[in-house]
Amino acid sequence: MNIAENIKKIRETIPDSVKLIAVSKFKPVEDIQVAYNAGQRCFGENKAQEMSAKQPQLPNDLEWHFIGHLQTNKVKYIAPFVTLIHSVDNYNLLNIINKEAIKNNRILDCLLQFHIAEEETKFGFNFDEVVSMLNDTNFNELKNIRICGVMGMATFTDDQSQIRKEFSNLKSIFYKLKIKYFAGKQEFKEISMGMSDDYLIAVEEGSTMIRVGSAIFGARDYQK
Numbered sequence: 001m002n003i004a005e006n007i008k009k010i011r012e013t014i015p016d017s018v019k020l021i022a023v024s025k026f027k028p029v030e031d032i033q034v035a036y037n038a039g040q041r042c043f044g045e046n047k048a049q050e051m052s053a054k055q056p057q058l059p060n061d062l063e064w065h066f067i068g069h070l071q072t073n074k075v076k077y078i079a080p081f082v083t084l085i086h087s088v089d090n091y092n093l094l095n096i097i098n099k100e101a102i103k104n105n106r107i108l109d110c111l112l113q114f115h116i117a118e119e120e121t122k123f124g125f126n127f128d129e130v131v132s133m134l135n136d137t138n139f140n141e142l143k144n145i146r147i148c149g150v151m152g153m154a155t156f157t158d159d160q161s162q163i164r165k166e167f168s169n170l171k172s173i174f175y176k177l178k179i180k181y182f183a184g185k186q187e188f189k190e191i192s193m194g195m196s197d198d199y200l201i202a203v204e205e206g207s208t209m210i211r212v213g214s215a216i217f218g219a220r221d222y223q224k
């Protein structure tokens with residue numbers, strides 16, 4: 001695996017305006033350092049303790065993106081340094097993120113994860129759940145979080161038209177929320193969608209952040 005070469009190739013296929021998040025979960029800090037030396041600055045992890053263990057071993061100007069299912073009791077590990085939490089999927093989690101943000105004297109940027117795939121196994125809100133959350137006064141009392149957009153994962157399938165349809169659905173969810181709840185909020189601008197196998201479709205459908213792991217770092221060894 002030539003990490004630097006892989007990053008370069010992916011960058012060449014997407015517009016400069018799309019942010020590439022290099023998903024380094026299960027990969028050693030040495031691999032992250034190689035990517036960093038090749039100019040990559042944004043990294044994604046899906047386990048809070050893994051991310052907080054790697055963070056002090058790497059340069060300070062690196063952006064840490066949390067992309068996995070986040071348990072409320074793990075928020076404290078990442079709150080001091082995380083750049084963006086992509087995977088907020090319930091109000092209670094948002095409430096805890098807000099509390100940890102206050103403790104750290106930070107405003108924490110978050111995306112709302114939507115369940116757009118057919119598979120039951122994937123996490124995320126549905127549209128109505130988010131609407132009722134946004135209409136709730138409790139939500140407006142969370143002053144130390146900033147909702148910056150939406151995130152979703154397509155179904156794991158070879159059917160390109162289905163993947164496209166799901167990404168297109170996420171984009172329309174984004175615009176509906178933008179118009180009704182986040183008009184005038186400059187920060188509400190991100191659509192995080194697209195992984196190694198489907199990022200080109202995601203970009204065509206309006207993705208602003210792609211989360212790419214194996215196409216950069218190679219296959220993951222889950223046994224370790």
Ligand SMILES: *Cc1c(COP(=O)(O)O)cnc(C)c1O
Binds near residue numbers: 023025195211214215
């Ligand atoms: C692992 C993971 C990715 C990256 O997956 P690849 O197929 O290796 O690119 C992207 N998003 C999330 C939420 C992930 O858990």
